[in-house]
Amino acid sequence: MVLEATLRGIRLVGDRTLRIVERIGATVAFLVMTLVHSATSFRRFDLVIREIFFAGVQSLIIILVSGLFVGMVLGLQGHETLQNYGSEQSVGVLVALSLVRELGPVVAALLFASRAGSAITAEIGLMKATEQLSAMEMMAINPIARVVAPRFWGGVISMPLLAMLFSAMGIIGGFLVAVVLIGVDDGAFWSQMQAAVDFRHDIVNGIIKSLVFGVAVSAIATFEGYEAPPTAEGVSGATTRTVVSSSLAILALDLVLTAFMLKGWN
Amino acid sequence: MERSTLNLWVGVFVLLGFFAFLVLAFKVGNLSAGGNGTTYTLIAHFDNIGQLKERAPVRSAGVLVGRVKSVRFDPVHYNAEVQMAIDTKFPFPKDTSASVLTSGILGEQYIGLDAGGDEKMLKDGDEIKLVQGAVVLERLIGQFLFNKAQDSGADKGAQK
Incomplete structure (x- = not known):
């Protein structure tokens, strides 16, 4: 009796795990299918331009405003902590590095997944x-x-552009709070930032991250839409799954990418 | 939506994105400050490099002139071989000395170059012969305690 219940529990865990792995495999297979059939999108690029408008341009407002707020909060929090060590000028470094390396790509991708990814899923799901x-x-x-x-x-094309806009906007937000509002020295803010932020290792790596996130979110969103059960319930479930799985995928991929970028490939 | 309006908006979006990239590259990053300029390599052997890491700054008179390219253990001489990429804009004389220094008390470690007076300049791949390794705090404290003990011992000896 007890044994049976335990076995059933273990089977449930196994079943869930297999389902998740199957889902990941199916998503990757779907991504490969999409890549194979991509030639048409580049021959008729106006189709892609239309989608850049819906995914990218219409996400601009939320990305820009969120970036500004995130940068401002970073400026405030950074200044609050750094002044204990008498290095308020380093707030520029803190804001720039956190945005360019992490928050820009990650938060922009999370916003993109919930703003554009869910819309893509709902649209394709309803078409189906x-x-x-x-x-x-x-x-x-x-x-x-x-x-x-x-x-x-x-x-995929919109994501890196949005991430860079997010980072740039965040740095402006940090500048507004730290320099204009609190009164950190203007020159030290920028010069320390420029000394600490490396083009290849920080900015290019950030763009690579956002590209990977763009591929992941777009693949998940289109897959969920395409595989959604053709009912109202099915489409709503697929939309939810898009946001949940893309957010998890973004954060997990971020850990892997960051580990490789900071610790090298060997 | 009208085709031309669509193109206009996407164009604005892409241009904004590239503008953000340029801002990040030049205003935030160090692309303008010789980050990707041409460099030449100098080599120095230190008996101890402390916490020096790749990409640590190389400064002369406090100004950034290059970065540490690689740090490796030299199995022949049993010391650390440090390769530095120095900006070609800054040639250094042959008798330049290199030392591993620390910015502040707890700050990062960097290499300081002190130019000599030689007429000839260091070329790509040359080695800096005059070196001073990192100061290891434990050794310094150990030496201090040792000296202190020796001094007090000497004092007692003098009193007798």
Whole structure:
């Protein structure tokens, strides 16, 4: 009796684990499919431009405003702690490095996943539920090439741009709080920042991170939409799963990428 | 939405993104401050480098002139071989000396170059012969205690 219950519990854990692994595998397989059928998106680039508008341009406001607030908070908190050590001028370094290395790519990707990723999933899911995708197949149009690939590439292209805008806006926010509001020395703020932030190791690595996050979020969002059960409930569940799994994927990938970037590849 | 409006907005977005990249590269980062300029390599052997790491600054008279390229243990001489990438804008004379210094008490370690008076300049791949390794605090304290003990011992000897 007890043994049976324990076995059932273990089986449940195994089942859940397998489901998660299967889901990851299916997402990667779908990503490969998308890449294979990507040629059309580049031959008809206006399709991608449309998706850059929906994913990138329409996320601009939330990215810029959040970046400004995050930078301001970093400026305040950084100044509060650093003044204990008499090095308030280093607040510029703190704000710039945290944004360029971590917060810019990560928070922008999290916002992007909830703002644009969920929209992509809902759109593709609803197309599937209303049998628009099947209709396309009837007309010998590959829905992955026509619907999925442009959305995927729109997301991948928008993500690094949004992350850089987030970082730049955050540094302006940090500058406003630290220099304009609190009165940290202007020259020391910028010069220490420039001495500490390396182009290749900090800025380029940040862009690489945001590119990887862009691929992950776009792949998950399009996959969840494409595989959503064609019901109202199914689409709503898929939208939720997009936000949850992309957020987890972003944070897990961030740990892996950061470890490699800081500690080297060997 | 109208095609041209769409293109306009996406164009604005992409240009904004590139502008942010330029701001990050030049205003925030050190791309303008000779970060990617041409460099030449100098080598120095130190008996102890303390906490010196790759990419640590190389300064002369307090000004950044280059960065540490690599740090490795030399199995022949049993000391540390440090390669430095120095900006080609700053040639140094042959009798320049290098020392491992610390910025502040708890700050990062860097290499300080003190220029000599030689007419000839160091070339790419040359070695700096005049070196001084890092000061190890434990040894310094040990030496201090030893001297102190010796002094008091000498005092007692003198009193007798």
